[in-house]
Amino acid sequence: MWNNEVVINTVRFVFLILLQVVLLDHINFLGYVNPYLYVFFILVYPLTGNKGLLIILSFFLGLTIDMFNNSGGIHAAASVSIAWIRPFILKYAFGVGYEYNTIKISTASFSQQMIFIISMVFIHHLVLFSLEIFNTSQILFILKSTLFSGVFTTLVIFCSLYLFGKKS
Amino acid sequence: MQQIIYFLLRNKNFLLFFVLFLISVFLTINSHSYHKNQYVNSANFISGGIYSVKSSITDYFDLKNQNKKLVEENRLLHLQLYQLENVTEIPKPEVLTNDSLVSLVGAKVINNSFSKTKNQLTINKGSLEGVQIDMGVIAPEGLVGIVSHTSKKFASVQSILNSNSQVAAKFKKSNHFGSLVWNGKDPHVVQLKEIPRVANVALGDTIITDGRSTIFPEGILIGTVKDFEIEEVGDYYNININLFADMTSLKHVYLVARNDAQEIKQLEKEASDVEQ
Numbered sequence: 001m002w003n004n005e006v007v008i009n010t011v012r013f014v015f016l017i018l019l020q021v022v023l024l025d026h027i028n029f030l031g032y033v034n035p036y037l038y039v040f041f042i043l044v045y046p047l048t049g050n051k052g053l054l055i056i057l058s059f060f061l062g063l064t065i066d067m068f069n070n071s072g073g074i075h076a077a078a079s080v081s082i083a084w085i086r087p088f089i090l091k092y093a094f095g096v097g098y099e100y101n102t103i104k105i106s107t108a109s110f111s112q113q114m115i116f117i118i119s120m121v122f123i124h125h126l127v128l129f130s131l132e133i134f135n136t137s138q139i140l141f142i143l144k145s146t147l148f149s150g151v152f153t154t155l156v157i158f159c160s161l162y163l164f165g166k167k168s
Numbered sequence: 169m170q171q172i173i174y175f176l177l178r179n180k181n182f183l184l185f186f187v188l189f190l191i192s193v194f195l196t197i198n199s200h201s202y203h204k205n206q207y208v209n210s211a212n213f214i215s216g217g218i219y220s221v222k223s224s225i226t227d228y229f230d231l232k233n234q235n236k237k238l239v240e241e242n243r244l245l246h247l248q249l250y251q252l253e254n255v256t257e258i259p260k261p262e263v264l265t266n267d268s269l270v271s272l273v274g275a276k277v278i279n280n281s282f283s284k285t286k287n288q289l290t291i292n293k294g295s296l297e298g299v300q301i302d303m304g305v306i307a308p309e310g311l312v313g314i315v316s317h318t319s320k321k322f323a324s325v326q327s328i329l330n331s332n333s334q335v336a337a338k339f340k341k342s343n344h345f346g347s348l349v350w351n352g353k354d355p356h357v358v359q360l361k362e363i364p365r366v367a368n369v370a371l372g373d374t375i376i377t378d379g380r381s382t383i384f385p386e387g388i389l390i391g392t393v394k395d396f397e398i399e400e401v402g403d404y405y406n407i408n409i410n411l412f413a414d415m416t417s418l419k420h421v422y423l424v425a426r427n428d429a430q431e432i433k434q435l436e437k438e439a440s441d442v443e444q
Contacts, residue, residue, distance in 0.1 A: 018218070021215070021219075025281070031355070032284070033283075052181055052184055055188060056184070056188070062192070063195075066195070066208050067208045067209065067210060067215055068210055068218075068219075069210070070209050070210050070288035071196075071199065072196035072198060073192030073194070073208070074196050076192040076195070077189055077192035077196065080185050080189050081185070083185070084182065084184075084185035131192075131193070131196050132286065133285050134196070134200065141352070
């Protein structure tokens with residue numbers, strides 16, 4: 001199974017973690033807003049790829065980010081959540097067509113991409129900030145963080161998708 | 169039996185997700201309680217190494233600012249030195265022994281966070297240089313945090329900007345003490361709780377560490393009173409404190425340990441054993 005796709009995904013895995021912990025965690029726009037671009041790995045994971053494998057990879061992706069951030073397991077929890085929920089959102093955003101490999105994320109229509117990316121990013125961020133803040137009395141703060149960081153992440157993901165997405 | 173196996177096979181992705189999610193939540197809750205073992209932390213050679221490389225590059229961007237801070241610290245130390253030289257009285261022996269109870273290690277912050285609600289720092293000194301869990305961390309200007317994990321070459325520090333942190337603090341002028349916590353909002357402002365209503369609080373009062381905790385020696389600067397109000401229920405003040413240390417640009421820090429910490433803990437343990 002040592003083919004091109006495995007290499008690309010491995011490189012992407014390592015590169016996104018490095019980018020996240022070295023650069024993106026230190027942006028602190030408006031004091032506390034950071035993009036979490038590493039979810040890009042989960043978004044562009046091959047549509048026909050093994051779903052169980054994706055969940056395991058997402059767990060280690062999140063756990064590595066947690067290790068750097070000393071944050072326990074919040075990124076791991078958020079990542080496995082969207083890895084598991086991804087097939088349902090794919091079906092919702094692109095219709096059943098995606099299962100037969102007739103659609104690619106980078107070539108789908110803008111609104112379909114939008115629905116897919118925004119749903120994934122916001123679920124991820126909601127789980128992330130709920131677990132980080134872990135306090136029901138600060139639910140407004142959780143929602144505010146989710147919204148601001150979510151918009152930032154979505155923008156950065158769109159840019160990456162257009163810069164690095166395959167045009168074929 | 170076959171039914172169960174079919175069920176497991178059909179829902180294997182969900183079960184996988186569920187198990188990994190539970191592990192993550194367990195790790196998260198574990199990291200909230202300070203004294204439990206945290207399995208995943210940045211005091212290890214991978215993240216420590218990467219942060220070291222990052223820090224060796226980004227250090228240059230902040231050199232001017234850091235130099236200015238070090239010069240300022242030097243100036244203050246010189247000032248204190250001259251003042252001491254001008255004192256004709258020889259300091260009393262008690263004062264000397266008190267000072268020698270504290271040991272200092274210098275370290276560099278290689279990763280800093282201040283934008284989350286549970287912030288941690290990573291520093292480039294570890295157990296090889298004598299860094300231990302529960303050592304206090306201070307910047308030239310004031311309090312920073314407490315060492316929470318160590319590896320051979322690195323240590324992670326629970327910042328005062330962490331909603332799990334609690335540090336014993338008191339007024340410099342009156343000895344009324346309380347505990348210092350953070351509400352997760354402004355990285356320059358922390359909160360002082362449990363100061364009784366009878367205390368006399370004024371804007372600009374200096375807050376220092378309290379020697380009751382075995383982590384910090386008494387008298388390390390923390391900050392000044394920014395504003396305060398009296399709780400609607402209860403007899404305590406809610407006080408906002410402006411931190412002296414700028415947590416957003418930390419580079420050089422010192423680790424302090426009280427050499428008498430063991431003795432105090434031992435004594436307290438014996439005392440509580442006797443009570444039982």
